Amino acid sequence: MPALLTNALRLITRTSIVVAAVLSASAGAAFGQAAPVPVGNLTMLASSDIDFLDPGHTYYTFGEMVTLATNRPLYSFKPDDALHPVPDLAADQPLISADQKTVTVTIRPGIRYAPPVNREVTSADVKYAFERFFSANVGGQYPGYFSVIKGAPSRPTRGARSISGIATPDARTIVFSLKRRSGVSFATALVMPITVPVPAEYAKPFDAHNPSTYNTHVAFTGPYMVQNTPSGSLSGYRSGKSIQLVRNPNWDAATDYRPAYLTSILIRTDAADSAASARQVAAGRDLLLDTNPPTTVLRQVRAAAPTLLSTVQSGGFRYFSLNTQVKPFNDINVRKAVMAGFDRMAARRARGGEDVGDIATHFLPPDLPGFAEAGGYDGFPDIDYFNKTNESGNRALAAKYLKKAGYKSGKYKGGRRLLLVGANTDPGKAQIEVAASQLRKLGFKVRLRLVPQDEVYTDWCQVPAKKVAMCAAGWFKDFADPQSMLEPVFKGSLISRRGGNINYSMFDDRKVDAAMDAASVTSGDERLRRWAAIDKMLIGHAAAIPFLWDKTTLLHAPNVASVPNPYVALWDLSFTSITP
Structure with missing residues (x-):
């Protein structure tokens, strides 16, 4: 996954002290302010569908873009800095032991799931997210970073199995015990979607299927959610056609650094003619293109209206x-x-x-x-x-x-x-x-x-x-x-x-x-x-x-105050807004 880079990147590999400092930098001093009044219904034109909405399965930048708008991993990146992750679901930087074999994270209070789950997130939800990731039913796609956890399965398990190296001594604390002295690199990986919380009591029936059906019943913690039914079925997801994001009524701006300016976001995933879509965005209103415009359109827009382009x-x-x-x-x-x-x-x-x-x-x-x-x-x-x-x-x-x-x-x-x-x-x-x-x-x-x-x-x-x-x-x-x-x-x-x-x-x-x-x-x-x-x-x-x-190079309509996120090299939907 992508990022905007500088020489400061070297710092994250040097010592655990630097990792702690990096993660705590700009950790959201503005938390506690009132959320802006949401204005505008944005449409994104995309030529293909998301890989997965399930945070335990997605591993595609388009999926990460949607995940960052609808869910909260332990750590994530603000759109102005893809070098230094900030605490998101986590309340503070990870604590890395002197021998680099233990990493402890504290969960931020007050973060609640969208309907129908509604309750507050706990450390046990993060533990279950890790355990289900290794299940063959879920199909987590990047086990290498997390196989260092003690007791982590060496091959996909049948169903979610308890991992001995993950402990939750209380509702707000999660402790990772590692096989090797790799706490520094392990801590940097805690930005991955595997760390998005999953409520076991709600998800286990879906995870019992092979493949898991949680992908169409995800419990969301971010400012937006995929529109769903009272039972949690994602009615706003039409495979190969569209993804309708609406406001999460349980999201509390006081716990988040995301402003979430928009009322709703419709992602059309059936806009197969990328050249036509790019021209529509450049001449339209309330529109974004999902990724690079085709070469011919890119050159035309750069010549005629370069301010509609953002390069990361x-x-x-x-x-x-x-x-x-x-x-x-x-x-x-x-x-x-x-x-x-x-x-x-x-x-x-x-x-x-x-x-x-x-x-x-x-x-x-x-x-x-x-x-x-x-x-x-x-x-x-x-x-x-x-x-x-x-x-x-x-x-x-x-x-x-x-x-x-x-x-x-x-x-x-x-x-x-x-x-x-x-x-x-x-x-x-x-x-x-x-x-x-x-x-x-x-x-x-x-x-x-x-x-x-x-x-x-x-x-x-x-x-x-x-x-x-x-x-x-x-x-x-x-x-x-x-x-x-x-x-x-x-x-x-x-x-x-x-x-x-x-x-x-x-x-x-x-x-x-x-x-x-x-x-x-x-x-x-x-x-x-x-x-x-x-x-x-x-x-x-x-x-x-x-x-x-x-x-x-990303393309937006003239009346969209678009914000790219260099971590995924796509739009940051939680920072983008529509101008009058």
Whole structure:
């Protein structure tokens, strides 16, 4: 997930004292003021649906945007600072023990669930949120950060099981006991949706189903909620069509830093023609576009009405996965050939040109901790098939590696047809079409599958059984640390063959996994050096093709006082308002 970054990011990896200070900074001194009178009904046009409304299952920036408007994790980010998380559901910074094996969090009083639950949130609700996350019925998608908790399941459980390393000595205190000295990195991960409270007495009947049906019965704690029935069924969620957000009548502005200016928010998830949607937003009223406008519209708006655009650093990378368990990508020389011959400049042009980001030479993006240690913009000059000198591709070098793989002509001659999956709307559609063209030039036969953006992940790339050879994907930091950029995407031990798999390249190397384990318990400069070395290992293994360090350009209607949130590189719906 994305963020706006500065050199201050280094601080979060240095000591537990700095983590505590960072989390307490700007923790909401304005709490206690009266909520503004809500005005206006906003509509967002989106070309695809949310992945999940269930905070235990969502792991997609669009889902995080909705979660941050409707629910309250332990810590979250204000829209003016994606570096320093502030206490949200938590009352204060986490207390990290001297040995970094215990993290204690106090819950803020006075936060109540929306109807039909209505009661005050307790620490037990956070404990249950963690326990259900590991259930196969819920399908939590980033267990790596939290597997360090004592007693955390090593594989999905049947139903929510008690975790011995999570204690709730009273209704406002939750204590995490860890297996290793990793309290610093664990504390930084407490911004994730797993920390959103879930009331067990209400959710357990839904979680008993496989898959859980809590996704259409979520209990909300934020300023907004998905419109529901008296029984809690989310009547405001129409899959593939719309999400209707209304005010949470139990939300108390005195407990929150969010102003929540709007009366309601309608997210249309069926606006499939992104170019038409972008033009409608630019010429309309009370409208937002969900993400980057297509290239042609972006250029038109920038020329005619640049004040309608907001650009944020995403703190992430766009890439093409190379499924290492699908022939011929199981041959490292074939993968190196594809990387050598790949025209990253063409892929960037397909997404919108220089407006959408810088050409990537490795994975860790600019200003993230470890970026400089990983060679900065130059990357790794000693890796000939992927560095700054061949941003437009090097066909001769690609032929060299294909010859090493046994193809004497320097072109791939196998009869296998590779499955490529990407979005069916621009700019994602143009991006995967460029990749298909690049592969064909090297001799590969491809089968291109274009699907709605949410299905790219949930129905295809995250399902190993589909044997997708290449996915057009993006990855954005979960928190301000290089671990969140590399571990979920490339750690072999986290591969899930049951679905919800994030390692689209199916990359599984024991030495890389061991290096990640060792780096995760370090801090300071040593931590940055270790993760930078892992970045180089991944390029050295040709695990995927990073082509862009992403920027997101967002579009709003003239009468919308829009506020982007660089943590998710999308709109902050709780800060956006409509002007008279």
